[in-house]
Amino acid sequence: xxxxxxxxxxxxxxxxTSQETGGSxxxxxxxxGLVVEVVASGLAHPWDVGFLPDGxxxxxxxxxxxxxxxxxxxxxxxxDLGDVAARGEGGLMSLVVHPDFDTSKRFTTCFNTERDVRxxxxxxxxxxxxxxxxxxxxGLPSNPSGRHSGCRxxxxxxxxxxxxxxxxxxxxxxxxxGSLGGKVLRVDLETGEGAPGNPFGDRVYTYGHRNIQGVxxxxxxxxxxxxxxxxxxxEVNVLQAxxxxxxxxxxxxxxxxxxxxxxxxxxxxxxxxxxxxWSSGQPTEAISDAAFxxxxxxxxxxxxxxxxxxxxxxxxxxxxTQEGGVHSVSIPPELEGSHGRLRGAEQGPDGALYVTxxxxxxxxxxxxxxx
Numbered sequence: 121x122x123x124x125x126x127x128x129x130x131x132x133x134x135x136x137t138s139q140e141t142g143g144s145x146x147x148x149x150x151x152x153g154l155v156v157e158v159v160a161s162g163l164a165h166p167w168d169v170g171f172l173p174d175g176x177x178x179x180x181x182x183x184x185x186x187x188x189x190x191x192x193x194x195x196x197x198x199x200d201l202g203d204v205a206a207r208g209e210g211g212l213m214s215l216v217v218h219p220d221f222d223t224s225k226r227f228t229t230c231f232n233t234e235r236d237v238r239x240x241x242x243x244x245x246x247x248x249x250x251x252x253x254x255x256x257x258x259g260l261p262s263n264p265s266g267r268h269s270g271c272r273x274x275x276x277x278x279x280x281x282x283x284x285x286x287x288x289x290x291x292x293x294x295x296x297x298g299s300l301g302g303k304v305l306r307v308d309l310e311t312g313e314g315a316p317g318n319p320f321g322d323r324v325y326t327y328g329h330r331n332i333q334g335v336x337x338x339x340x341x342x343x344x345x346x347x348x349x350x351x352x353x354x355e356v357n358v359l360q361a362x363x364x365x366x367x368x369x370x371x372x373x374x375x376x377x378x379x380x381x382x383x384x385x386x387x388x389x390x391x392x393x394x395x396x397x398w399s400s401g402q403p404t405e406a407i408s409d410a411a412f413x414x415x416x417x418x419x420x421x422x423x424x425x426x427x428x429x430x431x432x433x434x435x436x437x438x439x440x441t442q443e444g445g446v447h448s449v450s451i452p453p454e455l456e457g458s459h460g461r462l463r464g465a466e467q468g469p470d471g472a473l474y475v476t477x478x479x480x481x482x483x484x485x486x487x488x489x490x491x
Contacts, residue, residue, distance in 0.1 A: 143400045145446040151421055151437065153491035154454045159474070160189045160485040166476040168272075168409070169466040169485060170217040170227055177468075178244075179476070179485060180229055182211035188247055189485060199242065199249040205232045208266030209286075214273040216281065218309065228256060228309070230271035230283070237262045237271050237285070239312065257312035257323075261301040263288040268301075272409065274335040276343065280315040281307050282325070284332030284345055291370030291378045294328050302329045302367065304345065304359060319362030328365040328393065329357075330384065334410035334465070336425060342444055344397070346407045346427050350380035354404045355396040356427065358444040366393030398438065398446040405432030408478075409465040417471050418490050426473055428462035435462060435475065435488075459486060 165182035172178065177189040178197070184204035186197040204212050210232035218226040218241075227249075228241045237260035241253035260283075262269045268286035276282055287293045287302030294302030297320060306315045306325040314323040334346030343359040357365060366385035369378045385393055400407070408428040413421050425438040435455040439447040455462070455475070464476035473488040 143449055144398050146448050148448040148450045150450045151452050154452045155489045155491050156454050157487045158484050159192055159487045160194050161482055162194060163187060163483040165478050165480060166464060166483055166485060167213045168215045168464045169474045169476060170215040171468050172217060173222050175469055178215055178227060180212045180215045182206055184212050195247055197247055197249050203233045205234050210266030210269040213271045216273045216275060219279060230273055232262050232266060232269050236260055237269055257307060259300065260285055261288045261293060261299060268331045270331060270333060272332055272335050274337055276337055277341040279309060281309045282335050284335045286331040289378050292373060294367045297324055297327055303327050325361060326359050326363045326365060328367050330367045333408040334427060336410035336412055338412055344410060344425060346410045348406055349384045349404050352402045352404060353384035354400040354407045355384055356398040356438065356446060358397050360394050363394040364390055366390045397444060405429035408463045411465040411467050411473060413473060414467060415471040421490060426465055428465045428475055430461040430463060430478060433457050433460055
Protein backbone atom coordinates (compact mmCIF):
# COMPACT_ATOMS: atom_id res chain seq x y z
CA UNK A 121 0.00 0.00 0.00
CA UNK A 122 1.41 3.34 -1.00
CA UNK A 123 1.22 6.08 1.60
CA UNK A 124 -0.57 9.18 0.30
CA UNK A 125 1.35 12.17 1.58
CA UNK A 126 0.00 15.15 -0.28
CA UNK A 127 -3.18 16.18 -2.04
CA UNK A 128 -5.66 19.01 -2.30
CA UNK A 129 -8.91 19.78 -4.03
CA UNK A 130 -8.06 21.69 -7.18
CA UNK A 131 -10.46 24.55 -7.90
CA UNK A 132 -9.92 25.47 -11.53
CA UNK A 133 -12.23 28.04 -13.05
CA UNK A 134 -11.77 26.95 -16.63
CA UNK A 135 -14.40 24.71 -18.17
CA UNK A 136 -17.28 25.55 -15.81
CA THR A 137 -20.74 25.20 -17.27
CA SER A 138 -24.28 25.56 -16.06
CA GLN A 139 -24.28 21.86 -15.17
CA GLU A 140 -23.75 22.63 -11.48
CA THR A 141 -23.00 19.90 -8.96
CA GLY A 142 -23.07 22.08 -5.85
CA GLY A 143 -19.71 20.71 -4.72
CA SER A 144 -16.23 22.06 -4.04
CA UNK A 145 -14.94 21.57 -7.61
CA UNK A 146 -16.18 23.11 -10.86
CA UNK A 147 -18.57 21.23 -13.10
CA UNK A 148 -17.78 20.43 -16.70
CA UNK A 149 -19.86 19.60 -19.74
CA UNK A 150 -21.62 16.29 -19.22
CA UNK A 151 -20.27 13.46 -21.39
CA UNK A 152 -22.60 12.37 -24.17
CA GLY A 153 -23.33 8.99 -25.63
CA LEU A 154 -23.26 6.65 -22.65
CA VAL A 155 -25.37 3.53 -23.20
CA VAL A 156 -27.30 2.08 -20.25
CA GLU A 157 -28.72 -1.44 -20.42
CA VAL A 158 -30.57 -3.54 -17.82
CA VAL A 159 -28.74 -6.86 -17.34
CA ALA A 160 -30.65 -8.15 -14.29
CA SER A 161 -33.89 -7.23 -12.54
CA GLY A 162 -36.22 -8.44 -9.81
CA LEU A 163 -33.66 -7.75 -7.06
CA ALA A 164 -34.10 -6.15 -3.61
CA HIS A 165 -31.58 -3.47 -2.60
CA PRO A 166 -28.54 -5.01 -4.34
CA TRP A 167 -25.53 -3.60 -2.50
CA ASP A 168 -22.63 -4.71 -4.63
CA VAL A 169 -21.48 -6.64 -7.68
CA GLY A 170 -18.73 -9.25 -7.47
CA PHE A 171 -17.42 -10.62 -10.77
CA LEU A 172 -16.32 -14.22 -11.14
CA PRO A 173 -13.47 -14.94 -13.59
CA ASP A 174 -15.94 -16.24 -16.22
CA GLY A 175 -17.96 -13.00 -16.15
CA UNK A 176 -20.84 -14.20 -13.96
CA UNK A 177 -21.87 -11.89 -11.14
CA UNK A 178 -22.55 -12.45 -7.44
CA UNK A 179 -24.97 -9.79 -6.21
CA UNK A 180 -25.64 -9.48 -2.45
CA UNK A 181 -29.07 -8.09 -1.52
CA UNK A 182 -29.69 -6.26 1.73
CA UNK A 183 -32.59 -8.46 2.96
CA UNK A 184 -30.16 -11.41 3.11
CA UNK A 185 -29.98 -13.07 -0.32
CA UNK A 186 -27.23 -13.57 -2.90
CA UNK A 187 -28.05 -13.70 -6.60
CA UNK A 188 -25.92 -15.38 -9.26
CA UNK A 189 -26.38 -13.51 -12.55
CA UNK A 190 -25.45 -15.10 -15.87
CA UNK A 191 -26.60 -13.90 -19.26
CA UNK A 192 -29.45 -11.91 -17.72
CA UNK A 193 -30.71 -14.94 -15.78
CA UNK A 194 -30.93 -14.49 -11.98
CA UNK A 195 -30.50 -17.57 -9.77
CA UNK A 196 -30.65 -17.56 -5.97
CA UNK A 197 -27.47 -18.88 -4.35
CA UNK A 198 -28.25 -21.45 -1.67
CA UNK A 199 -26.49 -20.09 1.43
CA ASP A 200 -27.11 -20.02 5.17
CA LEU A 201 -27.85 -16.34 5.73
CA GLY A 202 -30.24 -16.83 8.63
CA ASP A 203 -28.19 -14.64 10.97
CA VAL A 204 -28.42 -11.57 8.73
CA ALA A 205 -30.29 -8.79 10.58
CA ALA A 206 -31.82 -6.56 7.90
CA ARG A 207 -33.04 -3.41 9.62
CA GLY A 208 -33.01 0.13 8.27
CA GLU A 209 -29.71 0.67 6.46
CA GLY A 210 -28.28 -2.63 7.72
CA GLY A 211 -28.35 -6.15 6.33
CA LEU A 212 -26.27 -8.02 3.77
CA MET A 213 -23.96 -5.47 2.23
CA SER A 214 -20.63 -5.65 0.43
CA LEU A 215 -19.10 -8.67 -1.34
CA VAL A 216 -15.55 -9.30 -2.57
CA VAL A 217 -14.50 -12.15 -4.85
CA HIS A 218 -11.06 -13.47 -3.90
CA PRO A 219 -8.30 -12.98 -6.49
CA ASP A 220 -7.60 -16.74 -6.50
CA PHE A 221 -11.26 -17.66 -7.07
CA ASP A 222 -10.32 -19.88 -10.02
CA THR A 223 -8.80 -22.36 -7.57
CA SER A 224 -10.25 -21.44 -4.16
CA LYS A 225 -13.86 -20.60 -5.20
CA ARG A 226 -13.90 -18.14 -2.28
CA PHE A 227 -15.70 -14.87 -1.74
CA THR A 228 -16.28 -12.76 1.38
CA THR A 229 -19.42 -10.94 2.49
CA CYS A 230 -20.11 -8.35 5.18
CA PHE A 231 -23.42 -8.16 7.05
CA ASN A 232 -25.25 -7.10 10.20
CA THR A 233 -26.24 -9.67 12.81
CA GLU A 234 -28.25 -9.03 15.97
CA ARG A 235 -24.95 -8.32 17.80
CA ASP A 236 -22.45 -6.85 15.36
CA VAL A 237 -21.30 -6.38 11.79
CA ARG A 238 -19.12 -9.25 10.62
CA UNK A 239 -17.26 -10.67 7.64
CA UNK A 240 -17.75 -14.27 6.53
CA UNK A 241 -15.81 -16.10 3.81
CA UNK A 242 -17.60 -18.65 1.61
CA UNK A 243 -16.80 -21.33 -0.96
CA UNK A 244 -19.06 -21.41 -4.02
CA UNK A 245 -19.93 -24.81 -5.50
CA UNK A 246 -22.30 -24.38 -8.41
CA UNK A 247 -25.17 -22.38 -6.92
CA UNK A 248 -24.45 -23.37 -3.32
CA UNK A 249 -22.22 -21.39 -0.93
CA UNK A 250 -20.73 -22.82 2.27
CA UNK A 251 -19.07 -20.87 5.06
CA UNK A 252 -15.35 -21.59 5.51
CA UNK A 253 -14.24 -18.63 7.67
CA UNK A 254 -17.11 -17.96 10.06
CA UNK A 255 -16.31 -15.28 10.91
CA UNK A 256 -13.29 -13.91 9.11
CA UNK A 257 -13.76 -10.84 11.30
CA UNK A 258 -16.43 -10.07 13.89
CA GLY A 259 -17.15 -7.34 16.41
CA LEU A 260 -17.62 -4.38 14.11
CA PRO A 261 -20.15 -2.16 15.90
CA SER A 262 -23.77 -2.23 14.80
CA ASN A 263 -26.75 -0.01 15.54
CA PRO A 264 -29.95 -1.96 16.41
CA SER A 265 -31.82 0.28 13.97
CA GLY A 266 -29.21 -0.35 11.26
CA ARG A 267 -28.26 3.32 11.05
CA HIS A 268 -24.67 3.94 9.92
CA SER A 269 -23.88 0.22 10.28
CA GLY A 270 -22.54 -0.01 6.77
CA CYS A 271 -19.61 -1.94 5.39
CA ARG A 272 -17.93 -1.46 2.01
CA UNK A 273 -15.01 -3.66 0.97
CA UNK A 274 -12.32 -3.48 -1.72
CA UNK A 275 -8.90 -5.03 -2.30
CA UNK A 276 -5.83 -2.80 -2.27
CA UNK A 277 -2.95 -3.26 -4.68
CA UNK A 278 -1.20 -5.56 -2.20
CA UNK A 279 -4.21 -7.88 -2.01
CA UNK A 280 -5.21 -6.74 1.47
CA UNK A 281 -8.87 -6.13 2.29
CA UNK A 282 -9.98 -2.54 2.87
CA UNK A 283 -13.20 -2.18 4.87
CA UNK A 284 -15.02 1.14 5.19
CA UNK A 285 -17.33 1.21 8.22
CA UNK A 286 -20.01 3.48 9.65
CA UNK A 287 -19.97 5.14 13.06
CA UNK A 288 -23.31 3.54 14.09
CA UNK A 289 -24.59 7.07 14.90
CA UNK A 290 -22.68 7.06 18.21
CA UNK A 291 -20.81 10.26 18.90
CA UNK A 292 -17.68 8.82 20.51
CA UNK A 293 -17.02 6.07 17.95
CA UNK A 294 -15.24 7.88 15.05
CA UNK A 295 -12.36 9.23 17.17
CA UNK A 296 -12.03 6.09 19.32
CA UNK A 297 -9.22 4.05 17.73
CA GLY A 298 -10.24 1.12 19.92
CA SER A 299 -13.52 0.87 18.00
CA LEU A 300 -13.81 -0.55 14.48
CA GLY A 301 -16.63 1.85 13.58
CA GLY A 302 -16.14 5.09 11.63
CA LYS A 303 -12.91 3.71 10.21
CA VAL A 304 -11.20 2.25 7.21
CA LEU A 305 -9.74 -1.09 8.24
CA ARG A 306 -6.94 -2.88 6.37
CA VAL A 307 -6.77 -6.61 7.04
CA ASP A 308 -5.31 -9.81 5.67
CA LEU A 309 -7.90 -11.41 3.38
CA GLU A 310 -7.07 -14.92 4.63
CA THR A 311 -6.87 -14.30 8.38
CA GLY A 312 -8.81 -11.11 9.13
CA GLU A 313 -5.85 -9.82 11.16
CA GLY A 314 -4.33 -6.39 10.69
CA ALA A 315 -2.24 -6.16 7.52
CA PRO A 316 1.53 -5.61 7.77
CA GLY A 317 2.50 -1.95 7.76
CA ASN A 318 -0.72 -0.64 9.29
CA PRO A 319 -0.02 2.65 11.08
CA PHE A 320 -1.17 1.65 14.58
CA GLY A 321 -0.15 -2.02 14.54
CA ASP A 322 -3.76 -3.22 14.50
CA ARG A 323 -6.57 -3.29 11.91
CA VAL A 324 -7.22 0.46 11.79
CA TYR A 325 -5.87 2.29 8.72
CA THR A 326 -7.75 5.63 9.02
CA TYR A 327 -10.28 7.01 11.50
CA GLY A 328 -12.64 9.92 12.13
CA HIS A 329 -15.14 8.88 9.45
CA ARG A 330 -18.93 9.22 9.56
CA ASN A 331 -20.44 6.69 7.17
CA ILE A 332 -18.28 5.32 4.36
CA GLN A 333 -20.25 3.96 1.42
CA GLY A 334 -17.60 3.53 -1.28
CA VAL A 335 -13.95 2.48 -1.54
CA UNK A 336 -12.06 2.65 -4.85
CA UNK A 337 -8.40 1.90 -5.57
CA UNK A 338 -6.67 3.68 -8.45
CA UNK A 339 -4.14 1.83 -10.61
CA UNK A 340 -1.28 3.58 -8.80
CA UNK A 341 -2.55 2.31 -5.44
CA UNK A 342 -4.12 5.58 -4.26
CA UNK A 343 -7.34 4.84 -2.32
CA UNK A 344 -10.45 7.02 -2.49
CA UNK A 345 -13.56 6.80 -0.32
CA UNK A 346 -17.10 8.15 -0.73
CA UNK A 347 -18.76 9.17 2.51
CA UNK A 348 -22.18 10.41 3.63
CA UNK A 349 -22.32 13.79 5.33
CA UNK A 350 -25.12 14.91 7.69
CA UNK A 351 -27.21 17.76 6.23
CA UNK A 352 -24.17 19.10 4.38
CA UNK A 353 -20.87 17.94 2.90
CA UNK A 354 -20.85 14.46 1.51
CA GLU A 355 -17.15 13.83 0.94
CA VAL A 356 -14.74 12.16 -1.43
CA ASN A 357 -11.56 11.50 0.52
CA VAL A 358 -8.09 10.23 -0.32
CA LEU A 359 -6.70 7.86 2.28
CA GLN A 360 -3.53 8.69 4.15
CA ALA A 361 -2.21 5.96 6.44
CA UNK A 362 -3.04 6.88 10.05
CA UNK A 363 -5.07 9.90 8.95
CA UNK A 364 -7.84 11.45 11.06
CA UNK A 365 -10.73 12.58 8.84
CA UNK A 366 -12.14 14.93 11.44
CA UNK A 367 -15.67 13.74 12.25
CA UNK A 368 -16.42 14.13 15.99
CA UNK A 369 -20.13 14.43 16.89
CA UNK A 370 -19.18 14.00 20.59
CA UNK A 371 -17.19 17.28 20.49
CA UNK A 372 -14.27 15.69 22.29
CA UNK A 373 -16.57 13.83 24.66
CA UNK A 374 -18.15 17.04 25.93
CA UNK A 375 -21.53 16.49 24.25
CA UNK A 376 -23.85 13.57 24.84
CA UNK A 377 -25.82 11.99 22.04
CA UNK A 378 -24.95 12.53 18.40
CA UNK A 379 -24.41 16.18 17.50
CA UNK A 380 -24.66 16.41 13.71
CA UNK A 381 -24.12 20.16 13.74
CA UNK A 382 -20.34 19.75 13.87
CA UNK A 383 -18.29 20.09 10.65
CA UNK A 384 -17.87 16.96 8.60
CA UNK A 385 -14.11 17.55 8.76
CA UNK A 386 -13.46 19.61 11.89
CA UNK A 387 -10.19 21.38 11.15
CA UNK A 388 -10.61 23.67 14.15
CA UNK A 389 -10.72 20.80 16.63
CA UNK A 390 -8.26 18.70 14.61
CA UNK A 391 -5.84 21.00 12.74
CA UNK A 392 -4.01 17.98 11.36
CA UNK A 393 -7.16 16.30 10.04
CA UNK A 394 -7.10 15.32 6.37
CA UNK A 395 -9.21 17.74 4.29
CA UNK A 396 -11.69 16.29 1.85
CA UNK A 397 -10.66 16.12 -1.81
CA TRP A 398 -14.26 17.12 -2.62
CA SER A 399 -17.32 18.00 -0.58
CA SER A 400 -20.87 18.41 -1.82
CA GLY A 401 -21.88 21.43 0.21
CA GLN A 402 -25.67 21.66 0.21
CA PRO A 403 -27.68 19.73 -0.74
CA THR A 404 -26.02 16.41 -0.09
CA GLU A 405 -26.34 13.67 -2.71
CA ALA A 406 -25.98 10.67 -0.34
CA ILE A 407 -23.08 9.42 -2.45
CA SER A 408 -22.50 5.70 -2.34
CA ASP A 409 -20.12 3.36 -4.15
CA ALA A 410 -17.14 4.39 -6.29
CA ALA A 411 -15.20 2.83 -9.16
CA PHE A 412 -12.50 4.01 -11.56
CA UNK A 413 -13.16 3.74 -15.31
CA UNK A 414 -10.24 1.91 -16.85
CA UNK A 415 -9.44 1.09 -20.47
CA UNK A 416 -9.29 2.79 -23.85
CA UNK A 417 -12.96 2.03 -24.49
CA UNK A 418 -13.82 4.94 -22.18
CA UNK A 419 -12.07 7.49 -24.38
CA UNK A 420 -11.85 10.86 -22.61
CA UNK A 421 -13.46 9.27 -19.52
CA UNK A 422 -10.57 6.87 -18.92
CA UNK A 423 -9.29 7.34 -15.37
CA UNK A 424 -12.44 9.11 -14.18
CA UNK A 425 -13.88 8.17 -10.77
CA UNK A 426 -17.57 7.22 -11.05
CA UNK A 427 -19.58 7.70 -7.83
CA UNK A 428 -23.21 6.68 -7.42
CA UNK A 429 -25.75 8.72 -5.44
CA UNK A 430 -28.78 7.46 -3.54
CA UNK A 431 -30.70 10.64 -2.72
CA UNK A 432 -29.31 12.41 -5.77
CA UNK A 433 -30.35 9.51 -8.07
CA UNK A 434 -27.35 10.03 -10.34
CA UNK A 435 -23.77 9.12 -11.12
CA UNK A 436 -21.12 11.81 -10.62
CA UNK A 437 -17.96 11.59 -12.71
CA UNK A 438 -14.87 13.03 -10.99
CA UNK A 439 -11.80 14.01 -12.99
CA UNK A 440 -8.91 13.35 -10.60
CA THR A 441 -5.46 14.92 -10.69
CA GLN A 442 -2.32 12.82 -10.42
CA GLU A 443 -1.87 14.14 -6.86
CA GLY A 444 -5.37 13.02 -5.84
CA GLY A 445 -7.25 16.31 -6.08
CA VAL A 446 -10.62 16.70 -7.78
CA HIS A 447 -10.24 18.81 -10.93
CA SER A 448 -13.89 18.84 -11.98
CA VAL A 449 -17.19 16.96 -11.81
CA SER A 450 -19.77 16.11 -14.46
CA ILE A 451 -23.10 14.28 -14.49
CA PRO A 452 -24.06 12.13 -17.50
CA PRO A 453 -27.73 12.73 -18.40
CA GLU A 454 -28.28 9.01 -19.05
CA LEU A 455 -27.66 8.38 -15.34
CA GLU A 456 -29.45 11.32 -13.76
CA GLY A 457 -32.92 10.78 -12.31
CA SER A 458 -33.87 7.99 -14.72
CA HIS A 459 -33.29 4.89 -12.59
CA GLY A 460 -34.00 6.02 -9.04
CA ARG A 461 -31.52 5.54 -6.22
CA LEU A 462 -28.13 4.21 -7.34
CA ARG A 463 -25.88 2.28 -4.94
CA GLY A 464 -23.28 -0.21 -6.19
CA ALA A 465 -20.59 0.52 -8.79
CA GLU A 466 -18.06 -1.95 -10.18
CA GLN A 467 -16.12 -2.24 -13.42
CA GLY A 468 -16.56 -5.64 -15.01
CA PRO A 469 -13.97 -7.79 -16.78
CA ASP A 470 -15.50 -6.59 -20.08
CA GLY A 471 -14.59 -3.00 -19.18
CA ALA A 472 -18.18 -1.85 -18.68
CA LEU A 473 -19.35 -0.09 -15.51
CA TYR A 474 -22.04 -2.00 -13.59
CA VAL A 475 -24.35 0.00 -11.34
CA THR A 476 -27.10 -1.25 -9.02
CA UNK A 477 -30.34 0.49 -8.18
CA UNK A 478 -31.62 0.60 -4.59
CA UNK A 479 -35.32 1.41 -4.77
CA UNK A 480 -36.60 -1.63 -2.86
CA UNK A 481 -38.78 -3.16 -5.56
CA UNK A 482 -37.66 -4.71 -8.84
CA UNK A 483 -34.15 -3.36 -8.41
CA UNK A 484 -31.74 -3.79 -11.27
CA UNK A 485 -28.13 -4.19 -12.32
CA UNK A 486 -27.33 -1.67 -15.06
CA UNK A 487 -24.51 -2.02 -17.60
CA UNK A 488 -22.97 1.30 -18.68
CA UNK A 489 -20.75 1.59 -21.74
CA UNK A 490 -19.29 4.39 -23.83
CA UNK A 491 -20.78 4.54 -27.32
